[in-house]
Amino acid sequence: MIRYPCLQPGTTVGVTAPSSGVDERLHDLVRKATGRLEEKGYRVVYGETVWTQEKAKSAPAAVRAAELNAFLQDNRVGLIFPPWGGELLIEIVDRIDYAAMQPKWILGYSDMSVLLLAVTLVTGIATAHGANLIDARGEYADETTAMWETVLATPTGASVRQFSSKLYQKEWSHEHPSPCVFHLTEPTAWLTVSVNEVHIRGRLLGGCIDVIRHLIGTPYGDVPSFQRQFIHGEPIIWYLENCELNVADLRRSLVQMKLAGWFRHCSGILFGRSGVNKPVEGYEAIDVYRELEVELGVPVVYDIDCGHVPPQMTFINGAVAEVQVATGEATMVQVFKP
Incomplete structure (x- = not known):
């Protein structure tokens, strides 16, 4: 609960x-x-x-x-x-x-x-x-x-709807402060790996993959126990964003999460926009997303409004979410289900 x-x-x-x-x-x-x-x-x-x-x-x-x-x-x-x-x-x-x-x-x-x-x-x-x-x-x-x-x-028990942004900030411009803080100039598009439309439902968990990966193997990162004790086996939607990892390190981190059981009974994965997905020998972030979608058999969505490339939605860890993505636009309804 x-x-x-x-x-x-x-x-x-x-x-x-x-x-x-x-x-x-x-x-x-x-x-x-x-x-x-x-x-x-x-x-x-x-x-x-x-x-x-x-x-x-x-x-x-x-x-x-x-x-x-x-x-x-x-x-x-x-x-x-x-x-x-x-x-x-x-x-x-x-x-x-x-x-x-x-x-x-x-x-x-x-x-x-x-x-x-x-x-x-x-x-x-x-x-x-x-x-x-x-x-x-x-x-x-x-x-x-x-x-x-x-x-x-x-x-508790109610729901709240959010929509993908229209524009995002490509780079910080601290020397030109604005009333809105963020300088939103680039068209937002939530992208899918293999299908044109995605509909995912599950309990949200996630964060910055650079740091949450270090909870693996500790008493503070026991995702299987959380699934049993608090959400009674309901599927999880993971939202993840990359702050500093190159693509190979991103891949290693995702494999470690999989081996630790974090992706067991997962219904989908959402990746935030990132300005640091540096390829390694031609190995790119999209390759990671494609491999993960095949391995887990769940839809993968990327360039979502989450993380270090603003703006970002507010994601509630533990809430039930219904995420719909089509033609670059997305809707997320979060239900505050006990």
Whole structure:
């Protein structure tokens, strides 16, 4: 049984940095994002880790874990919204008091997906893969990114519909800041490997493959047990995005996931757009997708709105999803089924 938090108007947002904090030169980005949330009626409280960054982390693992646990156990906090991802969240997965945490939303992506996936697999509490706090600093948000509030406010038992974006951002242009934050210039197309139309249904799980793969073989990455205990054997739709891996490393990671049983009773796989799918000796990402579709016998969709090439939909780990893709456009309905 999956438990879903529900975002309430005026809730308290807890900002902590369980991975990377924010260098002093960029503190203004946090303040701008905070201002936008406060304009929407939220109350924002900070942890000390947000304001520091040294040696690829906001603070030592014990400090980050203690602060995160405090937010997780505080029933006044309804949403944990880290500034962004980072590199070393894996250091604290064994320091989280999963039994004591109160059901509440955790929202983010990149290195944050380690925390999101571990929490859902261990506790059955739904988590949200989507925007980071820093992404909320714009005067307004594009339609795809802005859906995080609507999705997180969906009650248990209800459903929420999202659509693929019309445009995506090809490259960052920090020297030309815009009111929308993202510079959306390229036409979006969700692509399929072997058929023109795809319809997939299953429970969502996923994140940044670079980092969630490191949960394999640990007590925090036991997907088969999650299937038995929390979703009673229902099929899984995996959504995955690649931040830094070349194509061969992407393939190795997917094979490891398969060998670990992560793709057992899988109904489909969705891959986010990536700017780093570097070929190896002519071996390209599309080759990986084709091989995976044949090996698993399930549809594979790629270039979806997920990950480091914005904008991105809000994916709820544990929710039932119905995904339809045709002629480059997609609809995803998520049902908050216990």
